[in-house]
Amino acid sequence: MSLSHTVPEAEGATPILSLSKVHKNFPGKTVLKSIDLSIAAGQLVALVGNNGQGKTTLMKLILGLLVPDTGEIRINGEIATSSRTTDQKATFGYLPETTAFYPNLTGQETLHYLSSLKQAAPSRINEIFAIVGLEHAVKYRVKTYSKGMKQRLGLAQALLGNPKLLLLDEPTNGLDPSGIHEFYQILGRLKSEGVAILMSSHLLAEIESRSDALALLKDGVISAHGSVDKLIGTAQLPSTIKFQKGPHFNAQTLDQILHQHTAEKTYIEHTQTFVLRCQPAHKQALLLALLSANNLITKLTVNDPGLEQLFLQLNSGLKIT
Amino acid sequence: MSTLTILLTIAQKEFVDHLRNGWIIAVGIAFAAFSLLITFAGFGFTGAVGIGQEQSTLFSLISLVIYLVPLLGLLLSYDGIAGEYERGTLDLLRSYPFKTILLLYGKWLGLFIVLTTTLIVGLTAPAAISIYSGHTVQAWSLLLITSVWIGTVFISIAIMFSVLILDRGKLIAIAIGIWLLFVVLFDLGIIGILVSTEGDVPVNLVNLLFYLNPTALYRLLSIDLIMDKAMIQQLGLLGQIPPTPALFAAMTAWTIIPTLIAGWRIHHLTK
Numbered sequence: 001m002s003l004s005h006t007v008p009e010a011e012g013a014t015p016i017l018s019l020s021k022v023h024k025n026f027p028g029k030t031v032l033k034s035i036d037l038s039i040a041a042g043q044l045v046a047l048v049g050n051n052g053q054g055k056t057t058l059m060k061l062i063l064g065l066l067v068p069d070t071g072e073i074r075i076n077g078e079i080a081t082s083s084r085t086t087d088q089k090a091t092f093g094y095l096p097e098t099t100a101f102y103p104n105l106t107g108q109e110t111l112h113y114l115s116s117l118k119q120a121a122p123s124r125i126n127e128i129f130a131i132v133g134l135e136h137a138v139k140y141r142v143k144t145y146s147k148g149m150k151q152r153l154g155l156a157q158a159l160l161g162n163p164k165l166l167l168l169d170e171p172t173n174g175l176d177p178s179g180i181h182e183f184y185q186i187l188g189r190l191k192s193e194g195v196a197i198l199m200s201s202h203l204l205a206e207i208e209s210r211s212d213a214l215a216l217l218k219d220g221v222i223s224a225h226g227s228v229d230k231l232i233g234t235a236q237l238p239s240t241i242k243f244q245k246g247p248h249f250n251a252q253t254l255d256q257i258l259h260q261h262t263a264e265k266t267y268i269e270h271t272q273t274f275v276l277r278c279q280p281a282h283k284q285a286l287l288l289a290l291l292s293a294n295n296l297i298t299k300l301t302v303n304d305p306g307l308e309q310l311f312l313q314l315n316s317g318l319k320i321t
Numbered sequence: 322m323s324t325l326t327i328l329l330t331i332a333q334k335e336f337v338d339h340l341r342n343g344w345i346i347a348v349g350i351a352f353a354a355f356s357l358l359i360t361f362a363g364f365g366f367t368g369a370v371g372i373g374q375e376q377s378t379l380f381s382l383i384s385l386v387i388y389l390v391p392l393l394g395l396l397l398s399y400d401g402i403a404g405e406y407e408r409g410t411l412d413l414l415r416s417y418p419f420k421t422i423l424l425l426y427g428k429w430l431g432l433f434i435v436l437t438t439t440l441i442v443g444l445t446a447p448a449a450i451s452i453y454s455g456h457t458v459q460a461w462s463l464l465l466i467t468s469v470w471i472g473t474v475f476i477s478i479a480i481m482f483s484v485l486i487l488d489r490g491k492l493i494a495i496a497i498g499i500w501l502l503f504v505v506l507f508d509l510g511i512i513g514i515l516v517s518t519e520g521d522v523p524v525n526l527v528n529l530l531f532y533l534n535p536t537a538l539y540r541l542l543s544i545d546l547i548m549d550k551a552m553i554q555q556l557g558l559l560g561q562i563p564p565t566p567a568l569f570a571a572m573t574a575w576t577i578i579p580t581l582i583a584g585w586r587i588h589h590l591t592k
Contacts (some may be wrong), residue, residue, distance in 0.1 A: 060412070063412075063415075063416045064415075064416075065412050065415055065416065065590075086418040086419070087418075089416060089417060089418035090418040092416055094412075094413060094416045096409045096412055096413055097409070098409045099408070099409040099410060099413055100408040100409060100410070101408070101410065102334070102338060102408075102410075104337070104338050104341035104342050105334070105337065105338065105341075109337070113330065113334050114417075116326070116327075116330045117327060117330060117331070117414065117417050117419060118417050118418065119418055119419070141341075157413070161418075
């Protein structure tokens with residue numbers, strides 16, 4: 001299935017970050033091919049893709065930890081050379097995928113140390129601890145922290161120095177559900193303050209309602225880029241309607257309704273369930289017809305296409321071009 | 322923020338880390354125990370017992386330093402940068418607004434302070450006993466300085482490999498290998514050459530070989546600076562020790578060159 005391709009540019013004046021035709025090879029392997037991406041102030045872009053698709057490499061290229069083979073990276077409109085300037089580095093807040101920190105230092109000492117190196121005002125340390133919900137553990141050594149607490153400490157250090165661009169690599173790993181909720185609240189607040197965020201994650205359900213745009217990395221290229229709603233719309237993924245036979249079920253009537261509303265039917269024998277797939281535009285009329293037929297169906301559930309279906313479809317070869 | 326402040330911040334963190342994990346206290350006390358044993362027993366090559374055999378005690382301590390301090394320097398530093406890499410903090414710190422090379426030199430400075438403190442802890446007790454018995458402060462000060470220096474050489478070597486390899490598993494094996502090479506095998510190799518050639522080896526060649534081993538340089542430098550003439554003669558080294566400036570220059574090269582290689586490598590980590 002091939003659909004019209006849209007690569008939306010970040011809106012606003014100069015994007016905080018823009019990548020153009022960025023290409024990266026490792027010995028014997030091309031990791032990223034012709035990557036175009038831009039992020040504006042206050043935008044949260046989610047980077048998704050299976051393991052080994054180049055999400056972390058892309059972040060390292062942006063940070064200057066790796067150098068692209070070709071292509072251009074601009075930070076605040078300024079072309080970034082092979083090494084980042086101190087000013088460019090001061091733009092970033094980075095949370096790596098795994099950071100163990102220093103087990104023998106306390107949380108407070110760790111943040112004071114990193115704050116000094118980041119040349120950030122130490123006066124904000126207590127405030128940042130409160131933001132990430134670690135104020136109760138500042139005096140404990142990091143070796144006593146749980147994985148979630150270390151992740152919060154990682155986020156805290158990323159917030160030091162008022163970064164304009166946050167690069168978060170799998171940031172919710174290890175956080176409990178309430179931690180994830182608080183984490184997105186923090187991100188929401190930062191977005192409203194104009195902070196641009198590029199975040200990689202495997203947790204599609206989390207990203208779906210919270211990201212402004214999605215970039216899906218597959219085989220080294222961004223195979224889809226845009227808002228989740230727009231991508232789902234463009235991909236024309238079907239809605240799914242499930243039900244069981246009602247007291248007055250009639251196969252002929254069902255087939256007539258399906259024919260009228262261009263829907264496909266599958267019957268799952270062991271659960272005695274019908275699964276219908278139709279375009280979202282036809283869903284409402286189809287439901288109305290099914291419910292209007294007297295006791296034709298029972299135990300109805302409706303699922304609209306979501307990011308997970310989109311991700312699976314894109315990974316199985318669907319191209320949005 | 323100035324470069325110096327960043328260096329000192331990193332060095333201070335390194336020191337606090339090693340103080341907290343018990344390294345300084347544990348190793349310092351162990352070193353003190355060995356030093357005190359030597360001081361009290363006075364079991365230098367003279368075999369004399371009791372305090373008062375300062376020269377033989379110092380000579381024995383030089384041998385102790387040759388065996389222990391390079392190992393301490395290597396074990397202290399082998400994961401200096403590799404540890405940051407495996408912990409995930411190397412990439413994090415490389416993204417921070419300061420030159421990454423300062424991380425290397427800050428670590429080096431911190432480890433130098435840790436080693437110096439450990440050796441002060443280790444040598445204070447025997448030095449105090451010896452000085453209390455009427456011996457010179459100068460000899461003990463020189464022993465401390467040269468001991469710190471040889472430890473620092475091995476800190477530089479370990480840091481260099483730490484940046485080059487970035488794998489703690491391999492690095493611990495390399496650290497032990499380096500210690501074996503310089504402390505044990507090198508001397509055996511020279512003895513082997515001398516035996517197999519029945520001593521028919523030019524003195525200059527033997528001296529040249531000494532420059533290839535920092536522990537051999539340390540031994541010669543310490544004997545040159547600390548021992549009195551009678552002791553040097555007794556050791557059969559009178560007129561055999563290369564000029565002091567040459568020893569200083571070689572030790573300086575062994576300290577600086579590995580650090581420069583490490584600096585070059587950390588600067589090119591992005592490639």
